[in-house]
Each structure stands twice: as C-alpha cells, then as structure tokens.
C-alpha cells in the first residue's frame with residue numbers, strides 16, 4: 001500500500017495511550033512505550049503502528065523518516081492560554097520581585113485592566129500578527145493543539161474582535177486552536193462599583209452575540225475573591241450553558257473559596273489553577289467528572305511557595321492535566337516542557353505523569369481526546385521527534401527542551417512558519 005509517510009524504527013515510541021483515552025490516577029504513569037516500532041501515516045492520520053521490519057514490508061511511503069535513536073511523543077496540547085494582547089508587563093514582574101502581590105498590582109491599576117486598555121484600542125491585524133509570533137514559538141517547543149481565550153476587552157465589540165482574531169489564527173496557523181470566551185476575566189473599570197450592571201451585559205448582550213456567531217466553544221470565568229464571587233460565577237456560567245457553550249473556570253487559584261465545588265455543580269469540562277483547592281473540592285471534581293488543569297508556571301512566576309495538590313488529585317483517581325497559562329501578566333511562559341519540569345519538581349509528578357498530563361489528559365480538557373493527545377491508530381498524526389535518550393530527558397533538561405521535528409496532521413513543520 002502506498003502511503004504519505006513512514007517513520008521507521010523509532011528508538012523509543014511513547015504512545016501515552018494506545019486506546020486514545022484520558023488516564024486517571026495510577027494509570028497516568030502507564031505511558032505505553034514501544035521500542036523499534038514504526039508509524040505509518042496517510043492523509044494526516046496514523047493508520048498503523050507496528051514492528052519496524054513488518055511495516056517496511058507492508059507500506060511504500062512517499063516520504064520516510066529514520067527515527068533510530070530518537071524518541072517520539074504525541075504533540076503537546078496546551079489547554080489554557082491567553083495569547084491575544086498588545087503590550088507585555090515586565091514592569092509588574094519587577095514589582096512582584098520587590099514584594100507587591102498580584103492582587104495589590106491589580107488594585108493599583110496594573111494587572112488585567114492595563115492589558116485591557118491597549119487591547120481595546122488595537123486593530124484585529126495588530127492583534128493577529130502579535131499572537132501569531134507568540135504561538136509560533138509555542139509550536140517550536142512542541143505545542144500542536146492550543147486553547148486560546150479572549151478576555152482582554154470586556155466590551156461586546158472588543159471580545160468579539162479577540163474571538164475573530166482567534167478564528168483567523170486557527171485558519172492561518174497549521175495547528176488546532178480552540179476558542180474560549182472570557183468576558184468575565186475581570187470587571188471593567190467603568191463597572192468597578194456596579195458589578196450587577198456588567199453581569200447583565202455579559203448575560204444579555206455578550207454571551208448571546210458570542211453564541212449566535214458560533215465563535216467560541218467554551219465560556220470561562222475568573223472566580224476568585226477579588227473578581228467574580230461564587231454567586232456571580234453561577235449566574236454567568238448558567239447563562240453560557242443555556243446558550244450551548246461548554247464551561248471552564250479559573251478556580252481556587254489564590255483562596256479555597258469553593259470554585260472546584262461550583263465547577264462540579266455546573267459540570268464544567270475543566271476547573272483550572274486549583275492552587276488552593278480543598279479536599280472537598282477534589283472529591284467534588286472526581287464525582288462530577290471535571291478535569292483539573294494545573295498551571296504550575298503561574299505559581300512559579302508569582303514566586304509562590306506552594307503549588308496545587310497534584311499528588312492528592314492523582315491519589316483521588318483524577319485525570320490531571322497541565323497547561324502553560326501563557327499570558328502577559330502572571331505567567332509569560334510558552335513552554336510546555338518547562339511546565340513539565342515544574343510539575344515534576346514542585347508537585348512531585350513523575351515524568352510519565354507529566355507527559356500524560358500534557359498530552360491525552362490536556363486533550364480531554366478541551367474535548368479533543370478523540371482526535372489528538374496520543375499516538376493511536378485513527379488519530380491525527382501530531383508527533384514530536386526528539387533527539388534525546390529517553391522521554392524523561394524532556395523535564396530533566398530544564399528550560400531548554402524542544403523537539404527536533406514537529407509533525408502536525410502528518411506534515412513536517414518548518415520554521416519560520
């Protein structure tokens with residue numbers, strides 16, 4: 001049979017899940033490694049995986065890649081990013097070093113609100129070219145599927161503008177990009193003293209406009225003491241659900257305020273951050289089937305002494321996922337390999353658990369696990385070829401791991417894109 005691509009004799013082929021399904025608890029360490037196997041790819045899909053000599057006899061490929069002595073993993077899935085903004089915020093980085101907290105910076109006119117001012121003014125073209133350059137860097141580091149949020153406009157017009165930019169990114173870049181509406185990222189300055197009026201705009205104007213245009217898959221909200229409280233979050237998310245959007249939450253990042261429990265009550269697809277979630281929150285997530293998406297680079301960037309209780313979640317048999325939380329304020333990190341390093345060193349996840357969390361479980365956190373996140377027959381051929389001795393080298397090589405070759409939908413990407 002003639003096929004597009006045969007990757008032959010892979011030194012260490014890390015499939016993560018043959019069955020292509022997310023993994024919970026103890027099963028997260030079982031990453032299903034094959035030695036000296038080949039991968040047959042046709043029309044963007046993995047059509048066969050088998051011993052090298054067998055597949056060489058069976059297929060006539062148009063292209064062949066010799067992967068002896070190489071490691072292959074699934075392409076990374078980054079299920080939580082905020083890449084649509086204009087200016088970066090390195091001065092806040094310095095303020096944090098000098099002792100200001102995230103909440104103090106936000107209350108003194110910095111934080112999300114400062115990004116909102118310049119993003120509201122920017123043209124779609126400017127936002128598109130800035131975001132493209134950022135995402136290209138992510139792809140070079142192995143990200144082949146990405147979730148991207150709006151949330152730096154907080155008016156109907158500017159939120160729709162950002163979602164349009166995300167749509168154009170998805171059309172123009174060679175990776176999958178999943179759009180999330182996050183008009184409830186903050187309260188805009190003009191509604192600082194009238195939260196209810198902004199919630200009315202979210203529910204009566206923004207969400208219906210987003211749903212009508214069909215340009216977001218998820219609605220996300222920042223549920224925290226200084227932004228949306230539990231009752232406000234319930235109102236916005238319930239409306240989003242009624243309009244057919246799936247739900248995500250920024251929950252229990254700074255305080256254990258019951259965000260995880262609300263995510264469970266509303267059957268969110270994922271609850272993200274969870275730096276301070278309680279034992280009751282973990283139990284609620286498990287019972288409701290909500291995926292915890294942990295963002296250790298944010299806590300690292302905020303110089304936190306504590307991290308999310310990943311081991312408690314794995315012990316509770318949850319399918320833990322990881323993401324960068326790339327954004328201009330609390331986390332200017334675009335590297336999934338660095339997030340793996342942090343998850344190992346700060347949350348005591350093993351390299352195998354970290355890889356599962358950045359691939360198949362991350363895919364499940366954006367409902368893409370039937371297409372990406374593992375090396376399984378029938379899935380998209382999203383693969384990373386690494387010139388390293390073993391997959392464990394990825395988190396071990398701190399701050400410098402990147403794949404030799406990135407393959408998306410069976411196509412070898414060359415940079416600049």
Ligand SMILES: [Zn+2]
Nearest residue numbers: 080082250325
């Ligand atoms: Zn976020």
